[in-house]
Amino acid sequence: MLAEAQIQDFIKNGYVHLHGAFDCSPGSIAHRWVQDTWKRNGIDEHDRSTWPVGKIHMPSTEIIPAKEISPLAVEAIRELCGGKDRIDGDNIRWSNGFIANYGMGRDQEWQAPSPSVKGWHKDGDFFKHFLDSPEQALLTIIVFSDIDPHGGGTFIAPDSIxxxxxxxxxxxxxxxxxxxxxxxxxxxxxxxxxxxxxAGDVILMHPYMLHASSFNHSEKARFIINPCCSFKEPMCFHRTDGSDYSPVERAVLHALSVEYLDFHITSERERIVPPRLKHQAELLEKEKERAGT
Ligand SMILES: [Fe+2]
Known part of the structure; x- marks a missing residue:
């Protein structure tokens, strides 16, 4: 699915931008999910005074296989992760748990991407991180609304890898x-x-990509999701059985300027329950109250 140039670009710069990867037009699931947000969040689309100066990390009330929305994106994810033996495409799920940016920082001066912007992080708040961690195979941005310059587009740092x-x-x-x-x-x-x-674009990034939210100074609300996908097994940086390195693994070897690396963890892998789950459970209760259910 991906051109060789796109894979090489991913290995060197850590991301691939798929344009028009899914349908956001009226009648599509994506369009309905976006339209539902106004009522779900108690915001009037046509009255800017009701828009919060900030973001809402919405809980998911609908979760469906990603291949039902974008078979193309699922295929690209598989390719970057080394094929269906290394990642289960059927288990990649997308939801209406939007990160909705209604105007974060619109009361402040624009900040261009730089280390002084607050909030740079690596995704994966639910596990202890190792070089070969399987839990977060890619960082994905699934875009449900047009994001213009200064419109809340995620800041990324390709050399962070x-x-x-x-x-x-x-x-x-x-x-x-x-x-x-x-x-x-x-x-x-x-x-x-x-x-x-x-809207309809998908940006697939290396799991090591540091990124941060940006201010939304545009007139549009911004809706994205960042669904996680996982490898079946930890990454391997020294494949002695002749199997191919995935582009995600090759990007690590490229970043370290080595052809292979013998890496062994020295403590147990751990799962962590992130604080965001409690916050999202509270938001879900509020949605139910608004819906009268
Ligand atoms: Fe993130």
Whole structure:
């Protein structure tokens, strides 16, 4: 599905932008999900005074197989992860749990992407991170609304992949997902991108990509989801059985400037229950109250 140039670009820069990967037109599931947000969040689409100056991380009330919305994106995810033996495409699910940015920072001066922007992080708040962690195979941005410049497009730092790779290579004991912001990694980065897009686009990024929310100074609300997908097994950076490295693994080897790496964890893998789940359960209760159910 992906052209060789796209795969090479992913290995070097850590992301692939798929344009028009799914239908957002009236009558589509995606369109209905977006229309539902106004009532779900108690906001009047046509009255800006009801729009919050911030984001809402909405809970999911509908979850469906991603292949029902975008078979193309699922195929691209499989390719980047090394094929169906390494990732179960049937288990990739997308939902209406939007990160809705109604105007975060619209009361403040625009901030261009740089280390001084707050909130840079690596995704995966539900597990202890190792260089080869299987839990977060890709960072994905599924775009449900047009995102113009200064319209809340996620900030990404493509050269962060190298710094995260070096950091985790040197920590075989693992690292807490909540401590990446304080690890001084974003300060080492020099390349930043504001991820603008159209409704129906999908941006697939390396799981090490540091990223941050940006201010939405546009007239539009921004709706995206960041669904996680996982490898079946930990990544492998020294395949002695002749099997191919996935593009995700090749990006790590490229970032570390090595052809292979013998990496072994020195503590147990751990699952973590993230605080966001409690917050989303509270939001779901509020939605039910509004709907009278
Ligand atoms: Fe994130």
């Amino acid at each position: 190298r710094h995260v790779a070096e950091f985790l290579r040197d920590r075989p004991e693992g690292f807490s997902p909540f401590d990446f912001s304080e690890a001084g990694l974003i300060e080492k980065c020099e390349h930043f991108v504001e991820a603008t897009a159209k």
